[in-house]
Structure formats: structure tokens, C-alpha cells
Amino acid sequence: MPELQKHLEIGSSPHITDGASVDVIMRNVVLALLPVSAFAIYAFGIGAALVLATATVSCILTEHYLCKWTGQPSTVGDWAVVITGILYGLTLPPYLPLWMVVVGGMFGVGIGKFLFGGLGSNAFNVALVGRAFLQAAFPQAMTHWSLPFAEDRFSSIPTSVLAIPGAEPVYDAVTTATPLARMKFDAVFAGDRELMAGLTSGSVGETCGVLILLGGIYLVVRNMMNWRIPVSIFITVAAITWAFQTYDPETYPGPMFMLFSGGLMLGAVFMATDMVASPITNSGCWLYGALIGLLVVVIRFWGGMPEGVMYAILLANAVSPHIDNLIQPRVYGTGRGVK
Amino acid sequence: MLQLLRKNTFRHGIHPPEHKEDTAGLPIRQFPFAPVLIVPLSQHLGKPAVPVVREGQEVIRGQTIAEPDGFMSVAMHAPASGVVRRITLAPGISGSMVNSVFIEPHPASTQEVADGEPCDVETATPDEIIIAIQRAGVVGLGGAAFPTHVKLKPPEGKHLEILFINGAECEPYLTTDHRVMLEQTDDVFMGIRYLLRATGTSRVIISLEDNKLDAAEKLQERCPDDLPVDVRVSPVKYPQGAEKMIFSALLGREVPSGGLPADIEAICCNVATTAEIGRLLPRGRGIQERVITIGGPAVVKKGNYRIPIGTPVRFALEQAGVVDNVSRVFMGGPMMGPSVSNLDIPITKGTSGITAFTTAETGEATGHKKIYPCIHCARCVEACPVFLNPSQLGILAKNEEYEQMAEAFHLMDCFECGACAYVCPSHIPLVQYFRLAKKMVRKLSAA
Numbered sequence: 091m092p093e094l095q096k097h098l099e100i101g102s103s104p105h106i107t108d109g110a111s112v113d114v115i116m117r118n119v120v121l122a123l124l125p126v127s128a129f130a131i132y133a134f135g136i137g138a139a140l141v142l143a144t145a146t147v148s149c150i151l152t153e154h155y156l157c158k159w160t161g162q163p164s165t166v167g168d169w170a171v172v173i174t175g176i177l178y179g180l181t182l183p184p185y186l187p188l189w190m191v192v193v194g195g196m197f198g199v200g201i202g203k204f205l206f207g208g209l210g211s212n213a214f215n216v217a218l219v220g221r222a223f224l225q226a227a228f229p230q231a232m233t234h235w236s237l238p239f240a241e242d243r244f245s246s247i248p249t250s251v252l253a254i255p256g257a258e259p260v261y262d263a264v265t266t267a268t269p270l271a272r273m274k275f276d277a278v279f280a281g282d283r284e285l286m287a288g289l290t291s292g293s294v295g296e297t298c299g300v301l302i303l304l305g306g307i308y309l310v311v312r313n314m315m316n317w318r319i320p321v322s323i324f325i326t327v328a329a330i331t332w333a334f335q336t337y338d339p340e341t342y343p344g345p346m347f348m349l350f351s352g353g354l355m356l357g358a359v360f361m362a363t364d365m366v367a368s369p370i371t372n373s374g375c376w377l378y379g380a381l382i383g384l385l386v387v388v389i390r391f392w393g394g395m396p397e398g399v400m401y402a403i404l405l406a407n408a409v410s411p412h413i414d415n416l417i418q419p420r421v422y423g424t425g426r427g428v429k
Numbered sequence: 430m431l432q433l434l435r436k437n438t439f440r441h442g443i444h445p446p447e448h449k450e451d452t453a454g455l456p457i458r459q460f461p462f463a464p465v466l467i468v469p470l471s472q473h474l475g476k477p478a479v480p481v482v483r484e485g486q487e488v489i490r491g492q493t494i495a496e497p498d499g500f501m502s503v504a505m506h507a508p509a510s511g512v513v514r515r516i517t518l519a520p521g522i523s524g525s526m527v528n529s530v531f532i533e534p535h536p537a538s539t540q541e542v543a544d545g546e547p548c549d550v551e552t553a554t555p556d557e558i559i560i561a562i563q564r565a566g567v568v569g570l571g572g573a574a575f576p577t578h579v580k581l582k583p584p585e586g587k588h589l590e591i592l593f594i595n596g597a598e599c600e601p602y603l604t605t606d607h608r609v610m611l612e613q614t615d616d617v618f619m620g621i622r623y624l625l626r627a628t629g630t631s632r633v634i635i636s637l638e639d640n641k642l643d644a645a646e647k648l649q650e651r652c653p654d655d656l657p658v659d660v661r662v663s664p665v666k667y668p669q670g671a672e673k674m675i676f677s678a679l680l681g682r683e684v685p686s687g688g689l690p691a692d693i694e695a696i697c698c699n700v701a702t703t704a705e706i707g708r709l710l711p712r713g714r715g716i717q718e719r720v721i722t723i724g725g726p727a728v729v730k731k732g733n734y735r736i737p738i739g740t741p742v743r744f745a746l747e748q749a750g751v752v753d754n755v756s757r758v759f760m761g762g763p764m765m766g767p768s769v770s771n772l773d774i775p776i777t778k779g780t781s782g783i784t785a786f787t788t789a790e791t792g793e794a795t796g797h798k799k800i801y802p803c804i805h806c807a808r809c810v811e812a813c814p815v816f817l818n819p820s821q822l823g824i825l826a827k828n829e830e831y832e833q834m835a836e837a838f839h840l841m842d843c844f845e846c847g848a849c850a851y852v853c854p855s856h857i858p859l860v861q862y863f864r865l866a867k868k869m870v871r872k873l874s875a876a
Contacts, residue, residue, distance in 0.1 A: 102860055104860065106851065110854040421686060423687075428682075
């Protein structure tokens, strides 16, 4: 019998894991966003493709170089910033000047993520921080909407996209109001089917609710998303809207309109569910979703702006740590567990 | 009916691959004697035993070689007939040195086991049984190595109602309890008789997972009519074998935080421990060997073995054979088993198995995973069987805020099952953090 002479490694138990990894989760989210992105390019053409690509690349490069300049290893390999970039691009108007896209991306990743301490420490959804900055800095460009399925969307690059920094962008496409703006200012409600299928105007990736839901279902099935957050948002928005519509159908739209218009689907499925900026317990997630739903309805019905999903999520992000302080899991052998 | 509705399970938990198929069907075989057996005098929680043999003395297999030092201590017995070579410090699994008796077995000896003073289950008083169990050196063989006789005596003013026999064996790779239930079925019931009498309990529930249905059937079939035994099968889920999980799965009750099972009138005893009590006490013998599973992908002759206490891990692995790319060896199963840093440490009463991994299980792909920051994904919260917040605890541990971990987040309720670290996609060594934090908290509260 030969002597057992081996170099053995030691490690703390458990010695096995279920194989899950942050980069794998993040790559799956990217995968879930691909159909939405493809539809966005199909609906809005080259302009949307350029906005999406610029948004993604500027976010990735911002994170990469900030890491390098501060002497840390680059963290783009965890794929989180790729999601941020794509999501950020999906929330922008289709023909936004690219230099603005770059500025917002740099702000979101630099201020919204890097300064907070990077992955896992961002208090707010990074993509929405970038978008909120643009909304404040360039309110006109950020509310300039184009009709989808324009004839020349694959043949010519929209002039506004290539606008020189600082100059007033020139829009050559037919401009239009979003369904939410028309609801707010004209009390005209778009059809439910039109909204679900993405036939209306809006941000690059927010229009096709069905594809967004499919992406969300994929992530829920893979156990990579807490379904309670979007479901809680949907229930809250639908319930409040239904109550008001029953009360006054002339002024208030129906629940389906509210769920499928504007950024609600994209926000509820892909942004509110940002693990870092949402509560950790399931009951906390129900509360957090309800808060977002309530804020969305309040802003849309009675606020100064037609759309409120972005601010609703950012405000709920701010409240999330407090929800975690308030709601902790009930530890075994305490409270109602002891009879 | 209500029991059916509750499905005999607990909330949260995980489903690691079981890997029991390699050894579950293999009968228990006697393991050969190593050239030197190292019997640590502290293999249990509590005070080390006091040696009653001297260097150079001849001992007979089964003879008492160390007496318990007070109530929180148990006796030790000679695992082989031979000569006491030395009584000195030897390395233990925790890394610290433990006073140990080195016994060199006689190659020519028949290795007959010496009988002691029998303890008759019909006539002995509860206290006599408790003392007999202590003298037999019985500790929890499931891995905790808590002196069994100590928990049999309910605290002042407490009454025990139900005796749980734990045959869940939820750790992957391990099949010792499974084999013991199949092969020592009658010993299990004899052990139950002693335990019923010692504790004054009136009901018995044997708890198994549904990957051991053959054992459940055998137990049901062989159960004597006069014993109030109920065999319950739970779905496979880790850590079903933790006594707290057994109570919530089968009783629907939780042990109060910081309390004892006696607080809910229950007591839980591992099935192998029970079988040993049933086997040893009628002949007045002590624990000088135990059943372990030697398994894992790196082991050639995987199996269930009755192995002398004190057998060095090196000898056990050489006999069973390991492949060339063996990389990590641990005592017990992969979820809770401590890594072996020194192959010369001995098998003790608390060792339920030796599992060896190859570089395929521990290499670049799995063992040295990149650690990411916590992304708050809540998988650990969903896995923790005692409903802690491992994510928050992990962040506090990193910042060395140990007191807050204990006071605000119930750190001391963690029993280190490993479910949180198993599911963590950031590969944060949560259990390692918590072990250290618990140690620091004990240190701080002692100071």
C-alpha cells in the first residue's frame, strides 16, 4: 500500500454550492432583455439601435475606466453594467441625440453606482439615475416622441441623433404625443391591444408589454427575479385605477391602459426588481411594490407630468432600506413560532 | 389527516444532490485495525475524560481506558486489545492538540470484546440507565458528539413527552444511519426501550427522509407491539436532520430561541446512537467502534464500515483507496463536515463519515469561485431554515459588528447548516464569517 502523500486543500464547509453565480444571473437578465431590444429596433429603426448601442457602450466604458483610474480591477466582467446600459437605453426616447445618451450614461454609472461603492451598494437603480439626470437636464429632448414604424426607419439616420453637443436637435421624423400624454392632456385613451403589442409611441423599449412580460416570466422561472414586486405593482395600479374608473369613466382610464402604457411594464418587471435596491424579504417586496404602484397612479392622475414610473421607483428605492429595517424575517423560535 | 396536510416538512431549506446511491446498498463491513489507534480523551462536548491506564499497560478491547470527569463528560474504551504506547498530545480536527491515548493493537489477538456490568432495561431505574449510558461513553453519533446522558435528564421542573429518533440523515453522501436502520433494526428498538425508560417519555416518533423507504418499512415491520412507535417519512430536504427542523416538520412546534427541546416537551436522539445504546447496554459494553461512510468521488472502495475509534484518517483512506487527483477531504458530509488539514487525525465518536473530493469538485470551476459583493438577491433568506437574514449578517460580519449581529439579528440561533453559503451566487463564505463571529461574541461576553 503506497503512503498517501498528497497536498490537500482545506476550506470552510459547505464544500458544495448550487452553481449559481452573479455573472450567470446577470447574463440571464441580458438574455431576457434581448427580445425587448430587438422589438425596439424593429419599431424605431436605426435611431433606436444607435441609442441602445451608445447607452450600453457608454455605461460599460464609464465603469471600466473609473475602475482603472482608481486602481481597481475592472468589474465589467460581472455583467451588471451591461444590464444597466441596455435598460438605460430602453428608457430613452428613440431619436435622442447620442451625446446626451453618453452624458446620462456617464452620470448614472459614475454618480449612481461608482460613488456609492459599485455593485451591491447602489441605493438607486443605476439606469434610472442616468435617465432622471437627462430628464432634468434636457426636458425638451426627453419628451420628444416619434411615431413607431416610420417608413424610412431603416434607410436613414435621424438628424437629431447625430446632433452636435450643445446645439438644438433638429427632428425630421413625425413627432407625436405618447398615450399617457394624450390621456393626461386630451383625455383620449389608446386601445389596450395596441398598447400590449407595442404599436404606440414611447421610449425605445417600453412599448411592447407582451415581450417585457415574457422576459420577466423567463427570469421568474429561472429563480432570478422576485415575482412579488411586479405582481404587487400590477395589483395596486389595477385596483386603484379600477376604483377611479368605476367612479368617473370619462376622466380616468381602465386598468389595462394603465398597466400597458408608458414605462410601467418595463419599470415593474426589469427596474423595480433590481435586487440591490429592493427589499430582501418577501413581505417587504409586497409593500415596496404597493408603494411604487401607488406613486405611479398618483403622479399619472394628479401630478404635473404624464408619466411617473421613474420617480415612483426611485422614491421606493430610497425607502427600501427602511422597509428592510422595518420588516425582518421572523426568526425560528421567536414570536408566533413559539406556542 | 392534519399531519398529511402539513406534509411532514419544514419551511425553507435546500435540495443539494444526494449522492447516496453509491453506498446506500452496501452492507456494513468490519474495518481492519490500524497499526496505531489514537483515542482522544475529548471527543465530546464537555470535559475531557480522565485516563485510568498508564503507558506500557496491556488493555483488552472494550476495556474502559478513561473515566468521565463529572456529569458533562463520558468514558472512553479501548478500541483494540493491545498495548498503551503513549498518552500525549495529538492533533485533532479543530487544529488544536488533544490529550490522546495511543494504543498499538496486538497483531495476533483474537480481538474479543470485553463485557462489562450489564444494565437490564426491565429492572434498571432511569438514573441507573443514564449512568450506564455515560459509562458506555455514548455521545450523539450524528456529528454533534453531545453527551447523550446529559440531554436525557430533563432540566428541573420540565417533563418530556415525545422521544424523536432521528434517522433523516440529510447530508449528501452519508448512508450510515440508513444501513444501521436496515441492519440493526432490533438494536434500534432495544435502544428505544432504554431511552423511554430513562426519559419518562410516552411516545416515540422515528423520523426519516423518503429516500430511505426500505428502512422505514423494515422499522415498521419489526417494531414490537408493545412500543408506542410511529414511523414518519419526510420529503428529502436539507437540513431535515436538524432536530429543530424535525420538531417543526412533525410536531408543528418550534424550540424557543435560546431554549432547549425540553421546553416543548420533546427530546431528539440520533438513530445510530439509539442503536448503539440498544447493542451495548445489555452487555455492559462501551463505544469502541462506530459505523461511518467512506465515500465521495475520490474514494475507490466506497462503503459503510464499522471502524475502530482512533483509526487515523490516513489509514482509512489508504485502505479504501483514493484516486490521484484527490484534493479535499472532510469529516462527515459536504454541507457541515470540517476539512481535514492533517491526515493523521483519528476517527472519533462524532465522525459520521469521511468524504473525499477530487479536483473536479473543488478545482477552478467550483472550489475557488470569485467572490462578488452581496447583491441582495435574498436566496440565503429563502434558504435559511431558522429564518435568519444571512445577507445582512454577512455584511455586518465583514464590518466586524459582531455585537449587533448577535443582538439585532440572532446570530447565535445559526447552527451553521450551510444552506446560505450553498445558494449564494456571490460565493460569500457566510458560514465561515458566522463561525468567526460567534466565537468573537462568546469571547466578548466572557470578558
